[in-house]
Amino acid sequence: MSVRVRIAPSPTGNLHIGTARTAVFNWLFARRHGGKFILRIEDTDLERSRPEYTQNILDGLTWLGLTWDEGPFFQTKRLELYRQKVQELLDKGLAYRAYDTPEELDAMREAQKARGEAPRYDNRHRKLTPEQQAAFEAEGRASVIRFIIDDDQEITWHDLVRGKVTWKGRDLGGDMVIARAASGSEVGQPLYNFVVVVDDIDMKISHVIRGEDHIGNTPKQILLYQALGAKVPEFGHTPLILNQKGAKLSKRDGVTSISDFKQMGYTAEAIANYMTLLGWSPPEGMDEIFTLEEAARVFGFDRVNKAGAKFDWDKLNWINSQYLHSMPVEQLTDLLIPYWQAADYQLDWSGQRPWLEQITALVGPSLSRLNEAVTMTRYLFVENVEFTEEATKKLRQDGSAAIVEGIAGALVKTESLTESSAQELIKQVAAQLGRKEGQLKPILRVALTGDTRGPDLLQSWLLLHQRGWDTLRLQKALEIAKG
Ligand code: GLU
Numbered sequence: 001m002s003v004r005v006r007i008a009p010s011p012t013g014n015l016h017i018g019t020a021r022t023a024v025f026n027w028l029f030a031r032r033h034g035g036k037f038i039l040r041i042e043d044t045d046l047e048r049s050r051p052e053y054t055q056n057i058l059d060g061l062t063w064l065g066l067t068w069d070e071g072p073f074f075q076t077k078r079l080e081l082y083r084q085k086v087q088e089l090l091d092k093g094l095a096y097r098a099y100d101t102p103e104e105l106d107a108m109r110e111a112q113k114a115r116g117e118a119p120r121y122d123n124r125h126r127k128l129t130p131e132q133q134a135a136f137e138a139e140g141r142a143s144v145i146r147f148i149i150d151d152d153q154e155i156t157w158h159d160l161v162r163g164k165v166t167w168k169g170r171d172l173g174g175d176m177v178i179a180r181a182a183s184g185s186e187v188g189q190p191l192y193n194f195v196v197v198v199d200d201i202d203m204k205i206s207h208v209i210r211g212e213d214h215i216g217n218t219p220k221q222i223l224l225y226q227a228l229g230a231k232v233p234e235f236g237h238t239p240l241i242l243n244q245k246g247a248k249l250s251k252r253d254g255v256t257s258i259s260d261f262k263q264m265g266y267t268a269e270a271i272a273n274y275m276t277l278l279g280w281s282p283p284e285g286m287d288e289i290f291t292l293e294e295a296a297r298v299f300g301f302d303r304v305n306k307a308g309a310k311f312d313w314d315k316l317n318w319i320n321s322q323y324l325h326s327m328p329v330e331q332l333t334d335l336l337i338p339y340w341q342a343a344d345y346q347l348d349w350s351g352q353r354p355w356l357e358q359i360t361a362l363v364g365p366s367l368s369r370l371n372e373a374v375t376m377t378r379y380l381f382v383e384n385v386e387f388t389e390e391a392t393k394k395l396r397q398d399g400s401a402a403i404v405e406g407i408a409g410a411l412v413k414t415e416s417l418t419e420s421s422a423q424e425l426i427k428q429v430a431a432q433l434g435r436k437e438g439q440l441k442p443i444l445r446v447a448l449t450g451d452t453r454g455p456d457l458l459q460s461w462l463l464l465h466q467r468g469w470d471t472l473r474l475q476k477a478l479e480i481a482k483g
Contacts, residue, residue: 003035
């Protein structure tokens with residue numbers, strides 16, 4: 001079996017998680033069978049398509065590691081082929097020109113509604129005589145091209161996910177428009193269901209794997225394959241991604257595009273891993289944390305669920321944290337730098353690399369998203385850190401000023417600050433003041449970081465000391481403490 005699959009996004013928005021998940025399944029299937037993964041940009045909707053969306057889609061797929069073997073192909077560059085194929089169906093008598101005006105079509109639908117029938121085209125122009133056609137054209141009417149759909153037939157396919165699926169011809173809405181209105185003998189712009197089939201035939205697609213929302217298009221497309229004399233490919237309709245309420249995940253649910261997930265601090269590997277689990281379950285014994293390559297070795301449609309897949313933020317966060325926590329410090333630092341830069345923190349990013357890696361080692365184990373590091377480490381990047389209300393209150397408590405003063409005084413006399421000398425310093429100051437170390441530490445924390453909570457205190461101190469900011473903070477804290 002020579003496997004050729006494709007992802008065919010429309011550039012009418014950023015790369016959506018649903019499209020990306022479909023791309024993952026296609027990619028895995030292609031890799032599993034040594035096949036080809038093809039990228040086709042369905043940009044025929046000129047009003048809604050934008051080049052920046054195309055770029056976002058290409059960037060998103062690349063970021064996720066979903067490299068394509070052929071393409072990107074753009075439908076707007078292939079219009080000539082579609083027109084030829086429309087003509088072919090006209091010549092074979094499998095399609096015809098229909099001259100109905102929008103008003104006539106509306107009236108037809110109203111009448112159907114009044115009779116309690118489902119709206120459909122009643123095929124009234126299927127058998128126009130050349131004279132009738134000429135008369136309509138003389139009236140100046142434009143014509144769409146309709147593809148003949150026989151009501152008395154059943155269309156069946158064996159879906160890779162859903163098993164046997166059957167549609168009745170009469171449920172397909174009557175003869176279908178495959179090209180928009182144009183005047184005279186022109187062929188107007190060919191439409192989605194038609195161009196998809198022409199492309200899938202031309203690109204020798206063996207398996208059409210796409211979201212379940214396309215299932216109603218499949219019977220129409222199968223008829224088009226037959227009309228064009230092509231072999232019908234396999235179809236697999238993957239379950240939709242649902243929100244917590246069980247409805248299709250949409251823009252209203254907030255973050256849905258891959259670039260948003262990236263911005264929020266998810267790694268490409270974690271997103272790809274999580275998307276694979278949205279609708280597919282790994283075989284018994286396989287870990288839930290896997291690379292796309294690992295998944296590709298065992299991927300098959302037998303383990304793709306029919307039911308919709310609920311999007312679960314907790315699970316995604318957990319998966320992301322697994323990746324972050326097992327990542328080498330150098331690599332995690334590379335990933336964190338853009339987030340710090342985006343927050344406008346100033347630093348000699350390459351010159352201060354060892355210091356940055358120490359920060360990464362400090363906060364890495366508590367991150368579940370990369371962007372959490374921005375607020376968590378702000379006190380290390382911003383010289384004049386703000387003191388929170390709680391921190392200020394703590395500094396103004398009785399005895400706080402003496403603690404800060406004691407530590408600042410001892411610090412001046414310390415030659416080199418290390419974890420053990422810092423520990424020793426705290427011990428000595430506590431003894432001088434007749435207080436417990438446990439009473440000093442919370443005050444030292446607020447003095448150094450401006451906050452009552454944060455990463456490990458001694459490590460934070462050492463990092464600030466390397467920047468020469470600890471003395472500064474202690475002075476500032478003392479001013480606050482003294483009110
Ligand atoms: N362009 C369609 C979409 O973005 C995909 C068509 C298909 O996969 O057949 O939903």
